[in-house]
Amino acid sequence: MLNLRNIPAIDELLALPQVITLLNQYNREFITANLRQAVAETREHLRLSGKELSKESLIADIQERMTQLLAHSTQGTMQTVLNGTGVVLHTNLGRAPLSERALSYMQDMGRNYNNLEFDLGTGERGTRYHHVEEILLKLTGAEAGLVVNNNAAAVLLGLNTLAKDREVIVSRGQLVEIGGAFRIPEVMKQSGARLIEVGTTNKTYVSDYSNAINENTGLLFTAHTSNYKIVGFTEEVPLNELVALGKERQVPVMQDLGSGIMTDLKKWGLKEEPTVQESIATGVDIITFSGDKLLGGPQAGIVAGKKPIIAAMKKNQLTRALRVDKLTIAALEGTLLEYLCGDPLRNIPILRMLTASLDELNSRAGLLAKMLSESMDNRLVARVKIIATEDMVGGGAYPTYKIPGYGVQINFTDKYLDKIARRLRGKNPAVLTRIQDDTMIISMRTINPGEEVLLVDTLITVCQEMLDYSSMAEGNPCKD
Numbered sequence: 001m002l003n004l005r006n007i008p009a010i011d012e013l014l015a016l017p018q019v020i021t022l023l024n025q026y027n028r029e030f031i032t033a034n035l036r037q038a039v040a041e042t043r044e045h046l047r048l049s050g051k052e053l054s055k056e057s058l059i060a061d062i063q064e065r066m067t068q069l070l071a072h073s074t075q076g077t078m079q080t081v082l083n084g085t086g087v088v089l090h091t092n093l094g095r096a097p098l099s100e101r102a103l104s105y106m107q108d109m110g111r112n113y114n115n116l117e118f119d120l121g122t123g124e125r126g127t128r129y130h131h132v133e134e135i136l137l138k139l140t141g142a143e144a145g146l147v148v149n150n151n152a153a154a155v156l157l158g159l160n161t162l163a164k165d166r167e168v169i170v171s172r173g174q175l176v177e178i179g180g181a182f183r184i185p186e187v188m189k190q191s192g193a194r195l196i197e198v199g200t201t202n203k204t205y206v207s208d209y210s211n212a213i214n215e216n217t218g219l220l221f222t223a224h225t226s227n228y229k230i231v232g233f234t235e236e237v238p239l240n241e242l243v244a245l246g247k248e249r250q251v252p253v254m255q256d257l258g259s260g261i262m263t264d265l266k267k268w269g270l271k272e273e274p275t276v277q278e279s280i281a282t283g284v285d286i287i288t289f290s291g292d293k294l295l296g297g298p299q300a301g302i303v304a305g306k307k308p309i310i311a312a313m314k315k316n317q318l319t320r321a322l323r324v325d326k327l328t329i330a331a332l333e334g335t336l337l338e339y340l341c342g343d344p345l346r347n348i349p350i351l352r353m354l355t356a357s358l359d360e361l362n363s364r365a366g367l368l369a370k371m372l373s374e375s376m377d378n379r380l381v382a383r384v385k386i387i388a389t390e391d392m393v394g395g396g397a398y399p400t401y402k403i404p405g406y407g408v409q410i411n412f413t414d415k416y417l418d419k420i421a422r423r424l425r426g427k428n429p430a431v432l433t434r435i436q437d438d439t440m441i442i443s444m445r446t447i448n449p450g451e452e453v454l455l456v457d458t459l460i461t462v463c464q465e466m467l468d469y470s471s472m473a474e475g476n477p478c479k480d
C-alpha cells in the first residue's frame with residue numbers, strides 16, 4: 001500500500017506552480033474539485049494496475065488527468081459539427097445555420113441594452129412584437145404578423161385563439177406527425193379545439209369541408225404536409241378554393257405552411273413548396289411557418305395574415321408563454337433584412353447551399369479529394385474519389401426530392417470504417433459523414449467553403465490515432 005501513500009495531499013497539489021497558475025484563471029472550488037477527481041482517477045489506476053510509482057510520477061499523472069478534466073469541463077456540451085451528410089436542414093444538427101447579418105445583429109443586441117419593449121420616439125413602453133412585424137409585412141404583403149417560439153406554438157396559438165371550444169375542419173390526409181412529435185390532432189386537443197376530420201387519407205374535396213360546416217365551426221384548417229407525400233391517386237383542396245369557401249360561409253381559414261420559403265427556388269428544381277407570398281396572396285386569414293426551416297433563420301414560429309385575427313392572437317394570454325426572446329427577434333430581423341435589402345441566395349447559408357451549382361460542387365469535391373489523397377495514410381485509405389451524391393433539403397421539406405450534388409467517397413482498408421466514423425464524431429468540431437456501401441461519403445453541399453482544411457486535418461488526426469492505437473495493440477487497430 002506504499003504507492004497509495006505516495007499520493008500527495010490536495011493542499012500540497014494546490015501549492016504546485018502549475019496549479020497556482022490555474023488558480024489565477026479559475027475559481028478555487030472548481031480547481032479543487034477537479035484535483036480531487038484527478039487524484040481519485042490516479043488512485044483507481046494504481047489500484048487496478050498494482051504499479052508502484054514515485055511521488056514525482058504520481059504528480060505528473062495527476063496533472064495530466066487534471067489537464068484533460070479541465071479541457072472537458074470548461075466546455076459546454078454543445079459543440080460545432082461539420083455536416084458532411086448532404087442534408088441541408090438537419091433537425092438534429094440545429095436546422096438552419098445563421099447568416100452573418102443575423103449573427104452580428106444578434107451579438108449587438110445581446111451585448112447591449114436595446115429597445116426590445118421601449119418606444120424610443122415617445123419614451124414610453126413599447127412592444128416586442130413591433131420589431132419583426134414591420135419587415136415581415138413588407139416582404140410578404142400580409143396585413144399583420146406575429147412571432148412566437150416556434151411553428152408548433154404558432155399553430156397552437158392560432159387554434160386556441162380562433163377555435164377554442166369550437167370545431168376545426170381538417171382533411172384526413174393532413175393529420176400528420178411532424179418530426180419531434182408534433183402531431184396535429186394532439187395540438188388540436190391541447191388548443192381546446194374540436195377536430196372534425198373530413199375526406200379520406202388520399203382524397204378530400206371542397207364539398208367535404210362545405211358539408212361539415214355548421215354553427216359550431218370555428219376554423220377551416222389546412223396543413224402543408226411537407227414532410228411526407230402520398231403518391232398516386234390523391235386529391236387535396238387548393239388553398240384558394242378553401243379560402244373562397246371560408247369567405248362564402250364566413251369561417252376563417254388557417255394554413256400551417258410548415259417550412260415558409262420566401263424565395264422562389266423553382267429554378268433550382270425545388271418546385272413543390274408554396275412560397276409565403278403565394279399563400280398570403282390567396283387571401284387566407286392566417287398562415288404559420290417556422291423561422292429555422294427554408295427561411296434560414298433562428299427557431300421561431302411566424303404568423304402572418306389578417307389584422308383583427310393577429311390582434312386577437314396578440315391579446316391571448318397564451319402568447320405570453322410562447323413569446324420569443326430578444327436574441328431570436330434580433331436573429332430573425334437580421335435574416336429578414338437580408339431578404340429585404342441584401343442578397344439572400346448568397347448570404348443565407350441554407351439558400352446558398354440549396355442553390356450551389358453542380359460545377360461548383362464538383363470542383364470543390366475535386367479539391368477535397370486531392371487534399372485527402374495527398375495526405376491520408378495508405379495503410380488506412382484504399383481509395384479516394386469524387387462521387388455524385390443525392391443531397392436532401394431535410395427539415396421536413398421536399399420529402400421525395402433528391403438534389404443532385406457531388407462529394408468525396410473514401411474507401412478505408414478493412415473494417416476501419418465504423419471506428420473512424422465514430423472517432424470523427426468524437427472530435428471538436430465533430431465530423432458527420434454518410435456511410436453507404438461500406439464507404440464514407442462526404443457531401444460538399446453542406447460543407448462550408450473554407451471548412452475543407454479543418455475537415456482534412458481532423459481526418460488525418462483520426463487516422464493517426466488509429467495507427468498509433470494499432471501499433472500499441474500489436475497490429476490490430478480493430479480491437480477497440
Ligand SMILES: *Cc1c(COP(=O)(O)O)cnc(C)c1O
Binds near residue numbers: 152153258289301395
Ligand atoms: C416543421 C413543421 C411544424 C413544426 O414546426 P416547428 O418550428 O418545428 O415547431 C409544424 N407544421 C408543419 C407542417 C411543419 O412542417
